[in-house]
Amino acid sequence: GQNIDQPTEMTATEGAIVQINCTYQTSGFNGLFWYQQHAGEAPTFLSYNVLDGLEEKGRFSSFLSRSKGYSYLLLKELQMKDSASYLCAVTGGSYIPTFGRGTSLIVHP
């Protein structure tokens, strides 16, 4: 089975940096994803990590440590529109993404 943990809610200030952590336990590991979901909308893909290290994509970066079962999503220069849920998902032996419960990020002025 798979177990994925992430904080339920985080708050941050516009212009700041925020790090959303995700820890996982899985039988077999193939990759880790981060998705963004605004209220009432579908999740949209942000990043995919297969190997250890940092993947940078504009204001968003994602880090993976397979030995520690740990990932984080780093959001820089926060904007109000970044207020959303951030979902960590892992694929194990079945290649079917299993999602964590999501982290609700609130960005305030």
Place this chain on the structure above:
Amino acid sequence: DTAVSQTPKYLVTQMGNDKSIKCEQNLGHDTMYWYKQDSKKFLKIMFSYNNKELIINETVPNRFSPKSPDKAHLNLHINSLELGDSAVYFCASSPRDREGPPLHFGNGTRLTVT
């Protein structure tokens, strides 16, 4: 040119009814999925399907059944609806089950059972 489209967007029905949600993808993907998102925003896999294999989450009641007339469609049929079935149902697709997504999601169907 919507990539993954599902209908209807909203569905309100009474307990005991049978309903279907349709999903179509025009991305040429091989694998399609159904996820259920509950009131606490938890996305749970229900089914994964490609033209070779149907993978069912064993926790899904057999009142739920996926039906795929062709590679571009995966519909969800629900029999004898219950109050606890109220949720948002997302259809998704990905290129191939062994190449790692990302998943492309439809806009969701909000099902309310009264």
